Amino acid sequence: MTPRAHIAAIRFGLGIAPGAPPPDAETWLSAQLRPLPAAAGATLEDSLSIMRAQIRSGFANTEMRPAELARAEAQAWARNKLTTTTPFAERLAEFWGNHFTISRRRGVIIALLGVYQREAIRPHIMGRFEDMLLAVARHPGMLMYLDNANSIGANSMAGQRQGRGLNENLAREILELHTLGVTGGYTQDDVTNLARILTGWSVGRGAEFNEPAGFMFRPRTHEPGAKTLLGRSFPEGEEGGVEALRFLARHDATQRHLASKIARHFIADAPPPAATQRITRTLAETQGDLAATMRRVIAMPEAWSAPLSKLRAPQDYVLAVLRAMGVNEAGAQPVLGAIAQLAQPLWTAPAPNGWPDTAADWATPEQMMRRLDWANAIAGRAAATQDARAVAEATLGPLLRAETATAIRRAASPREGLVLLLASPEFHRR
Secondary structure, X not given: OOHHHHHHHHXXXXXXXXXXXXXXXXXXXXOOOOOOOOOOOOOHHHHHHHHHHHHHOOXXXXXXXXXXXXXXXXXXXXXXXXXXXXXXXXXXXXXHHHHOOOOOOOHHHXXXXXXHHHHHHHHHOOOEHHHHHHHHHOOHHHHHHOOHHHOOOOOOHHHHHHOOOOOOHHHHHHHHHHOOOXXXXXXXXXXXXXXXXXXXXXXXXXXXXXXXOOEEEOHHHOOOOOEEEOOEEEOOOHHHHHHHHHHHHHOHHHHHHHHHHHHHHHOOOOOOHHHHHHHHHHHHHOOOEHHHHHHHHHOOOHHHHOOOOOEOOHHHHHHHHHHHOOOOHHHHHHHHHHHHHOOOOOOOOOOOOOOOOOHHHHOOHHHHHHHXXXXXXXXXXXXXXXXXXXXXXXXXXXXXXXXXHHHHHOOOOHHHHHHHHHOOOOOOEO
């Protein structure tokens, strides 16, 4: 393999596994910029039914049902990541899933974590950003995670009768995290007005109540009248919310915000401003076409000029190690246990801004000691079948430092050789 092929598999993929990419790295990456096939799993209707059964029981006796569904979804996620032949596409799915985080820390939505990824994120990662934003904002997982399902306009029929009020959580995070960014120029009035625009965006209770099992617009809770957002007027009703989200998705501040996150993830913690500007222009020129944007990224010299400059987050590190060891889908549970041990449990981000994406957030002494302990345990199990020098050549090739190669060659045992490889600076980076 050429250095570019190693960079492609490490930086853009999930680490090198058996069946590594061909020498033409750009072709290999470009071929993955196509819609992902539909993934199997529980339907939204079934997931909501399990969630509601738990709520009706007062979170007693049925708690294991949502937890069991969440475990099955998590194991399917891990099996896919270990065996996928399109690791670049899978990295993009993780990137956008983190951008639009929902978390099991909001326990009521535990049954919706997997179906949210399958319905709101994965079908849209190669499409237009505005379509993903709409899918996310209308999905029960997000509507419940950020409390919009019960947000009521003060002047709506329900608001006047019940005295219940507006919830601004979803509106605030759409502006701050999902679209414009913290420097996007919006005000508190814009947050409040977007929250008013999105009143009525709720979740249906299913056939039992003659309602859809999914998104439902409730006119009785919707704040009447036109609203102003960033100086632009939007009509009342569901369509006003759709127009507002499309407007935000196409905003130049949104394009800058998304470009900075893409550049930070695929180039460097502090990417060259010129690279971020080119990504911004691509998003603008293509009206938010995400596949076209990634084609531009992989064609940029900056994406290849500083290999191994990004510290792998725990999930990245665990997947890279186990894929390098040739672990197949039977290793799903060890993946989930390891990422929890290394402080990045699946779908459990501590806040709506998702997991951090810079070395400063992960390269703490405690984190690195946990990684070393885990690598030592993995090496002990793999040493009987894996040769450290062969694994180093396959996974890092020309990116392997001479110091690391020498240390592996001089190792006192096969286990020590593997520990030296998995604990090396270059194996921790992508």
